[in-house]
Amino acid sequence: MDSNYEDQDGPGWWIMALLGISMVLGLVMLLMVGCQPLQPALRSDPLPFEEVPPIEAGQTLMITADGTYRVVLDFPEDPPENQELEVTGIVYDSEGPIGDDVEVYFDAGMPHHGHGLAIDVETRRAPAGRFVTPGVRFHMKGRWLLTCDVTRGAHLERARAWIMVN
Amino acid sequence: MFKSIAVILILSGLSAQTIEAPALEPDPISIDELERWGLFLGQRSWEQRTAAICGLDGGGFAVSLTDGTIELYRQIKPLGDPSSTVRIALPGVPLSLLQLSGDLFLSGTSTGQLFLLDLATGTRVKEWAKVPGGWQPVGLAHRESNSTILITDQLHGRVWEFDSSTAKPIHFWDGFIEPTATTSAGDRVWVTDRGWHRLIPCYDGEDFPRFDDGIGDHGAAPGLLAGPAGCVGISKRWFFVSDSDNHRIQVIGTHGVSLHFWGLHALEPRESEGRLHYPQSLVLDRNNKVLVVLEPSESRVQIFGPRDAESRPEPAEAWQRVDLISHFGRHWALDRGTPGFLLAVLEPDAERVVILDRRSENPIEIDDVGGHGSKATLFRVPSGIDFMSSSGFPRFVVADRGNRRLQMFEVRRHPDSIVIREAWVTALVRAVDLDQLALDYPDWKGSSPPRPGAVACLESGIIAVVDEASPRILLLDQFFQPLGTLGGPGQLRNPVALAADGDGILVADAGAHRIIRFGLDGSLSTIFSAKPAKDRPVPAGVARHPDGSCYWTDSNFGRLYRTDSSGTTELILGVEDSGSATPTKTAENELYRPGAVQISRDGQVWVVDHGNHRGVVLEPGSSVRHFGSGPYLPQNQRPRQPVEEN
Known part of the structure; x- marks a missing residue:
């Protein structure tokens, strides 16, 4: 599915490139100023995501803003209005599907109308990086924002995507 | 036949016995009278900032000022001059006040101490009590049902119960987010919590308050609360609650129903006579049947009583608001892009961040984020x-x-x-x-969890955050x-603002009065x-100018200063002699309770004039412009009023 999300937002490859450059520069600068107590935990490797399969029909790819996680969402091409559906997906980090200790929370809302889902949903983790969110109901037509929060320990990162309910 | 009648009579007698309700104890102030409360009876304001109030035995109230002055008012109806004034030097700033007995008072201070004061001799007798791990005693109250004192500790989010004669701790209730005041009604203790926006009950024998039974939630409709900052029990069933960010006082029952409310945001700067501006502590003087309301933002108290049964309040005061009033908070930030075009403003009243395009004379709101709550993107007291x-x-x-957390947002808008x-x-x-991060990272461990305050982001990507609990500055990278x-x-007492400064950080330390x-x-x-x-500055904001000088604000006396590299400090905005300030403090060169200062790459100095609900911008050519709430703009910038035709 060609999601129409965040086209204008585009924190894509160039952010990753800038990130890489800034990481190297940052490390060099820290060494130069002799700032030994401050050890930045910057990533030094690119994020390969080799295990993420090609996106197929009926799937949507969501990427967290700094590219730490990729979420392959099983999502219908034409999501139904006012009918319950079960949203499932797999979350990957650079090494493969996330571990069972990582929490995932899927949600949706219509920011332009100032509301979320009419009925709150809960997300359940499953093995091999999978998650399941039953009871998702888009109760009106229009542009919906999907969000997927991935929480590992103290840290949460968000991926988002826009979809249309016709 | 007679048997049937006898059975019916017996049964009816039994049922009458069964359904008989226990007699309700009459309220000391009738519901009818409570519904008429809100009549303005008088006010008093001070040049020095007010810190706390408490009731006095036999009626009246005491007020403490930030310089350590305590004034006692026994003549309250009408409000007379103080019956006595005492000045007692205290470390830090007083936060709370309570009459223990006679001339003995307790005062909590910003240094995390609770002192016993003797007003007869004008001395600080001793530190009355301490607790392991320290505290920030922001509220003090007597418990009605026994001889104990309730102490609101904002540092750990606790309410302590102390024996008033031995000064020994008896118990504490834990788990509050930002408790502000405590009162008792019947056998329960009730606590206003600015993080929950609720009045929360606590029961004897339990370690945690019953948050789910709390009264109110965040909002503006009657019965909802925004920043509750004070409470006082009227009876076992009713309270006065200071609904600070809604600028009103509510009469709320233990069942959660709002019986009545009064107060309206000031329409003109510094207006009183019933208009309220961030009301906080309350004192109910039962002898005189008046409620004393402290408004620290205006350095004043106002006194209210019940209206005459025949009189009616102003129609405007009977409005039932459903929207929160939005104001500029104390913190804001300019984006660092080239060209920079965004201004992001914290609005604690609405628990939101408002994002504005700042390139026009009056910045234009393009989005906002937040709302009250603990889910991602929501806030419970945004603080930096x-x-x-x-x-x-x-x-x-x-x-x-x-929520004790940091959130990073991206504004996906091209200039x-x-x-x-x-x-x-x-x-x-x-x-x-x-x-959680502090638990994982041994260097961050402390006696209490971090309480994040002001934030500064350095060019190198390092993020600095004030930890108000310690106090210290936490450093993180751009991945947190x-x-x-x-x-x-x-080294730090009460850091309230940070600014990136090359490979360093500027700190405005209000507690130490220094930059x-x-x-x-x-x-x-x-x-x-x-x-x-006497007019010692209390820094509230700081920033480095491209010319190398340092700009900083003084929230206490409404001033903006500039300190150059040689250490010379000059006044940029505000008046040196507070006696020459205008009554409204809204003139072009004046500030009232200013907060953050930020400086753009091209040298514009942006000051949030928090107490005037406006922004002030000093252009590099030294011209000044203002934007914000119409009545608070300088006279020559206010919207013109329509002229009535003859």
């Missing part, structure tokens, strides 16, 4: 903000004291886009739970991974330090 220097879309970091409001161009990037700390209790600079290597230099004096 700064833009990052990252490339790409502008990013900013918000500290959230109530050349049409300037219109568009929901959710602001996207959450990441969040970190500082409480911990890097270390700066400062500590010996300092930390290098990332831990070096410390003093830029400005105020000597003890």
Whole structure:
């Protein structure tokens, strides 16, 4: 599915490139100023995501803003209005599907109308990086924002995507 | 037949016995009278900032000022001159006050101490009580049902119960987010919590308050609360609650029903006579049947009683608001892009961050993010903000004291886009739970979980956050991974603002009355330090100008200063002699309770004039412009009133 999300937002490859450059520069600068107590935990490797399969029909790819996680969402091409559906997906980090200790929370809302889902949903983790969110109901037509929060320990990162309910 | 009648009579007698309700204890103030409360009876204001109030045995109230002065008012109806005035030097600033007995009073201070004061001799007798791990005693109250004292500790989010004669702790209730005041009604203790926006009951024998049974929630409709900052029990069933950010007092029952409310945001600057501005502590004088309301933002108290049964309140005061009033908070930030075009403002009243395009004379709101809650993107007392220097879309970091976390947002708007409001161009990037992070990172461990305050983001990507609990500065990288700390209790007292300064951080320390600079290597230099004096500045904001000088605000006396590299300090805005200030303090060169100062790359100085609900911008050519709430703008900038035709 060609999601129409965040086209204008585009924190894509160039952010990753800038990130890489800034990481190297940052490390060099820290060494130069002799700032030994401050050890930045910057990533030094690119994020390969080799295990993420090609996106197929009926799937949507969501990427967290700094590219730490990729979420392959099983999502219908034409999501139904006012009918319950079960949203499932797999979350990957650079090494493969996330571990069972990582929490995932899927949600949706219509920011332009100032509301979320009419009925709150809960997300359940499953093995091999999978998650399941039953009871998702888009109760009106229009542009919906999907969000997927991935929480590992103290840290949460968000991926988002826009979809249309016709 | 007779048997049937007898059975019916017996049964009816039994049923009558069964359904008989226990007699309700009459309220000391009738419901009818409570519904008429809100008649303005008088006021008093001070040049020095007010800190706390408490009731007096036999009627009247005492007020303490930030310079340690305590004034006692026994003649209250009508309000007379103080019956006595005492000045007792205290470390830090007084936060709370309570008459223990006779001339003995307790006063909590910003240094985390609780002192016993003797007003007869004008002396600080001793530190009355301490607790392991320290505290911040922001509220004091007598418990009605026994001889104990309730102490509201904002540092750990606790309410302590102490024996008033031995000064020994008896018990505490734990788990509050930001408790502000305590009262008792019947056998329960009730606590206003600014993080929950509720009045929360506590029961004897339980360690945790019953949060789910709390009264209210965040909002503006009657029965909802925004920043509850004071409470006082009227009877076992009714309370007065100071609904601070809604600028009103509510009469609320233990069943959660709002019986009545009064108060309306001031229509004109510094207006009183029933208009309220961030009311906080309350004193119910039962002898005189008046409620004393402290408004620290205006350095004043107002006194209210019940209206005559025949009179009616102003129609405007009977409005039932459903929307929260939005104001500029104390913190705001400018984006660092080239060209920079965004201004992000913290609005604690609405628990939101408002994002504006700042290129026009009156910045235009393009989005907002937040709302009250604990889910991602929501806030419980946003307490600091700064833009990052990252490339790409502008990013900013918000500290959230109530949720003890940081959140990073990205504004996905190009500078050349049409300037219109568009929901959710602001996207959450990441969040970190500082409480949990401190557990994982041994260097951050302390006696209490971090309470994030002001934020500064350095060019190198390092993020600095004030930890109000310690106090110290926490350092993180742009992925919110911990890097270390700066400062500590010996070096910092009450840091309220930070600013990025090359490879260092500028700190406005309100508690120490100074502006300092930390290098990332831990070096410390003093830029400005105020000597003890009557008009000693209390720094509230700081920033480095491209010309090398340092701008900083004084919230106490409404001033903006500039300290150059030689250490010379000059007044830029505000008046040197407070006696020459205008009554409204809204003139072009005046500030009232200013907060953050930020400086753009091209040298514009942006000051949030928090107490005047307006922004002030000093252009590089030294001209000044203002934007914000119409009545608070300087006379020549106010919208013209329509002229009535003859």
